[in-house]
Amino acid sequence: MEAKLLIAVPRPLRTLLTYVHPTPNPIDLLGCRVSVPLGHGSSIGVVLGLADEQAVNQYKLKAIKTLLDREPLLDAHLIELIQWSTRYYQHTIGEVVFTALPNALRDGKPLPQTTTWQALHKPAASSQLKRAKRQADLYQWLIQQNVPCSASALHAHVGDGWRQVLVALINKGLVQEQLSLPQTGLPSLGKVTPKLELSEQQNTCLEQCRVWIKAPNPQPTLLHGVTGSGKTEIYLRLIEDTLASHKQTLILVPEIGLTPQLVQRFTDHFPEQHISSLHSGLNDTERLQGWMEARSGQADIVIGTRSAVFTAFAHLGLIIIDEEHDTSFKQQEGFRYHGRDLAIKRAQMLNIPILMGTATPALETLHNAEQGRYHYFRLEQRPGKARQPSLEVQDIRGQHLHSGLSKLTLQALERTLERNEQAMLFINRRGFAPMLLCPACGWLAHCPACSSNMTYHARKSRLICHHCGADERAESHCPACNHPQLMTQGHGTERIELVLQQYFPETPIVRIDRDTTSRKGALERHLETVRTTERLLLVGTQMLAKGHDFPNLTLVVILDVDAALLSSEYHALERFGQLLTQVAGRSGRSDKPGHVILQTTQPQHPMLLTLLQSGYLAFARQLIEERKRWQFPPFSYQALIRAEAAEMEQALQHLEQLRAVIPSQAGVFIMGPVPAPLEKRAERYRAQLLVQAESRHLRHICLTYLTSQEKNSANQKSIRWSIDVDPVELS
Ligand code: ADP
Ligand code: ZN
Ligand code: ZN
Numbered sequence: 001m002e003a004k005l006l007i008a009v010p011r012p013l014r015t016l017l018t019y020v021h022p023t024p025n026p027i028d029l030l031g032c033r034v035s036v037p038l039g040h041g042s043s044i045g046v047v048l049g050l051a052d053e054q055a056v057n058q059y060k061l062k063a064i065k066t067l068l069d070r071e072p073l074l075d076a077h078l079i080e081l082i083q084w085s086t087r088y089y090q091h092t093i094g095e096v097v098f099t100a101l102p103n104a105l106r107d108g109k110p111l112p113q114t115t116t117w118q119a120l121h122k123p124a125a126s127s128q129l130k131r132a133k134r135q136a137d138l139y140q141w142l143i144q145q146n147v148p149c150s151a152s153a154l155h156a157h158v159g160d161g162w163r164q165v166l167v168a169l170i171n172k173g174l175v176q177e178q179l180s181l182p183q184t185g186l187p188s189l190g191k192v193t194p195k196l197e198l199s200e201q202q203n204t205c206l207e208q209c210r211v212w213i214k215a216p217n218p219q220p221t222l223l224h225g226v227t228g229s230g231k232t233e234i235y236l237r238l239i240e241d242t243l244a245s246h247k248q249t250l251i252l253v254p255e256i257g258l259t260p261q262l263v264q265r266f267t268d269h270f271p272e273q274h275i276s277s278l279h280s281g282l283n284d285t286e287r288l289q290g291w292m293e294a295r296s297g298q299a300d301i302v303i304g305t306r307s308a309v310f311t312a313f314a315h316l317g318l319i320i321i322d323e324e325h326d327t328s329f330k331q332q333e334g335f336r337y338h339g340r341d342l343a344i345k346r347a348q349m350l351n352i353p354i355l356m357g358t359a360t361p362a363l364e365t366l367h368n369a370e371q372g373r374y375h376y377f378r379l380e381q382r383p384g385k386a387r388q389p390s391l392e393v394q395d396i397r398g399q400h401l402h403s404g405l406s407k408l409t410l411q412a413l414e415r416t417l418e419r420n421e422q423a424m425l426f427i428n429r430r431g432f433a434p435m436l437l438c439p440a441c442g443w444l445a446h447c448p449a450c451s452s453n454m455t456y457h458a459r460k461s462r463l464i465c466h467h468c469g470a471d472e473r474a475e476s477h478c479p480a481c482n483h484p485q486l487m488t489q490g491h492g493t494e495r496i497e498l499v500l501q502q503y504f505p506e507t508p509i510v511r512i513d514r515d516t517t518s519r520k521g522a523l524e525r526h527l528e529t530v531r532t533t534e535r536l537l538l539v540g541t542q543m544l545a546k547g548h549d550f551p552n553l554t555l556v557v558i559l560d561v562d563a564a565l566l567s568s569e570y571h572a573l574e575r576f577g578q579l580l581t582q583v584a585g586r587s588g589r590s591d592k593p594g595h596v597i598l599q600t601t602q603p604q605h606p607m608l609l610t611l612l613q614s615g616y617l618a619f620a621r622q623l624i625e626e627r628k629r630w631q632f633p634p635f636s637y638q639a640l641i642r643a644e645a646a647e648m649e650q651a652l653q654h655l656e657q658l659r660a661v662i663p664s665q666a667g668v669f670i671m672g673p674v675p676a677p678l679e680k681r682a683e684r685y686r687a688q689l690l691v692q693a694e695s696r697h698l699r700h701i702c703l704t705y706l707t708s709q710e711k712n713s714a715n716q717k718s719i720r721w722s723i724d725v726d727p728v729e730l731s
Pocket of ligand 2: 438439440443478480481482483
């Protein structure tokens with residue numbers, strides 16, 4: 001029988017293509033890869049559905065060339081998730097499917113498999129093997145092993161000639177050959193870490209979680225625990241429960257590379273379990289490995305970054321999202337999905353529990369929790385003797401600063417070091433200084449390709465654009481007037497490191513930012529130094545805000561956050577509150593009290609005062625009120641339409657045309673088009689249009705008008721445009 005198959009190909013198409021293939025069981029092909037004729041050549045594709053007989057009758061359909069998989073890579077549930085995300089994010093189906101597949105499978109290569117052998121229990125075996133001693137030995141051994149054995153294991157046991165012996169057993173029907181996955185997984189150090197005794201709060205929270213998890217329709221749950229309150233311990237216990245019911249757990253984390261400690265805690269806690277990790281630091285083969293382990297059910301626990309949300313699982317039973325507020329869960333180019341939101345959707349489709357943990361919930365998550373759409377559990381204290389750090393605002397208006405540091409800050413650093421403790425200085429800018437200029441003529445180092453300054457990197461003596469990567473030598477003379485001395489303005493991590501070296505020449509200083517950690521293993525080495533050096537200064541960017549646990553760190557100094565306080569972007573304050581709380585939370589995590597100094601020229605900023613005096617929850621609630629007043633998300637639903645062209649005029653015009661295809665309707669506001677905050681990046685001018693609707697449904701209708709226009713604008717190749725649903729930044 002000839003089946004009509006709906007196939008996604010990796011092209012910018014919004015529809016599936018129909019091909020025919022002779023098969024009695026077309027359902028079995030769903031989720032398999034195929035090779036199909038396309039245009040003058042051929043393409044790989046993935047079977048996602050069966051065509052409606054009537055709908056396609058009039059066409060002369062082509063046949064698929066080859067079926068590439070013997071079994072589906074994607075199950076029905078994943079196909080449904082993919083189709084749902086395609087609709088929700090208004091993205092092309094091909095790109096969504098191929099994002100969901102590991103890189104190594106995108107070009108049609110077969111799934112790597114190894115052969116293993118297992119003995120079959122046969123009563124007649126002993127008589128069959130009476131006169132073949134080697135065969136009888138091997139058969140007995142295989143029976144004892146009770147698991148499929150690899151070629152190397154057989155060779156090790158039998159020695160040379162093993163294959164002949166094996167083949168004889170296979171021919172007698174006593175051994176079965178099978179294809180299975182090669183074994184790997186994260187190494188466990190094999191040391192058993194003693195289990196911590198949970199605090200009373202943790203215990204109460206865990207009990208609540210256990211009741212929730214067993215519910216027939218578990219709602220998503222927010223675990224809002226202050227930094228260092230022991231959320232990870234709760235995760236570990238819930239995973240134990242999940243393992244006990246023979247289910248797998250998916251843990252999504254912002255950036256694994258930044259938190260090797262976290263992964264270590266899982267491997268230490270579960271030395272017997274198979275843990276796979278999936279993140280961008282792996283090569284394609286390693287990623288594929290992890291993906292297949294999850295799919296076969298071999299992996300008990302999968303820890304991954306956002307794209308791991310598309311991992312195929314044999315029996316997924318629990319999803320945990322650590323640091324759910326982190327914007328790295330949102331993909332910022334191409335298929336712009338939110339890993340957290342898709343995970344929630346996935347959990348809902350599978351009817352399994354999902355737990356989101358954070359000290360600083362995203363406003364939309366907090367709002368959902370407070371509205372009763374999510375369960376809401378809280379941990380308000382650190383376990384044991386650890387307490388939340390004390391906060392101090394330093395008004396630096398009119399003060400003389402020593403390369404960005406106030407006198408009081410320097411004194412506080414000195415006292416911390418005298419006590420043999422560690423201090424951390426946080427500044428969210430790498431490089432030496434964000435501006436290099438000429439005092440004589442006013443020349444400013446500007447990126448030739450972007451509407452932004454070049455950052456001066458003193459150690460390499462280079463000017464680097466942090467938007468497009470343009471990189472040139474920093475000259476000692478002014479290129480405009482030849483003045484022999486240029487000056488810098490502002491501070492970056494490199495400059496802070498330098499000033500600390502001058503003030504504290506005897507103290508080890510570790511700088512952690514993209515420049516010092518780009519080499520493989522560099523971050524781990526730096527973190528190791530922090531762990532093993534009692535008295536030390538640590539300088540870094542927001543890489544330091546993420547989940548690190550430094551027991552001897554007691555002072556955190558936060559520099560230069562005023563831009564965030566003064567920004568007109570409505571997301572900026574939320575991020576500011578999260579970042580400040582997270583950075584502050586790195587201090588005082590063991591029994592020594594922590595202290596935080598914030599240097600600012602905005603000490604009276606009302607939101608800053610709320611944050612410092614009443615904490616993140618009060619701060620977030622106030623921001624939610626403000627969002628409500630302005631009808632911003634979560635009280636409305638946004639999509640940002642971006643366009644890029646060689647001229648600003650073209651980009652704006654294109655967005656005007658798009659705007660015109662959306663009929664005006666009640667409940668929909670369209671703002672723009674306007675030039676983007678960064679008007680030009682890498683020689684391209686950028687403009688944007690904001691669609692804001694009262695409901696997701698209305699937004700979806702508007703966006704569907706836009707995507708239906710795509711064909712008409714196909715002739716304007718020089719203009720690129722994209723849709724960003726639920727944007728996490730408007731730039
Ligand atoms: P969070 O994930 O909430 O930031 P962690 O789970 O990392 O917090 O815990 C912070 C620190 O407190 C860790 O060093 C952890 O080992 C320790 N800790 C957590 N729970 C307990 C407990 N019940 N007793 C003692 N120490 C604990
Ligand atoms: Zn000059
Ligand atoms: Zn640039």
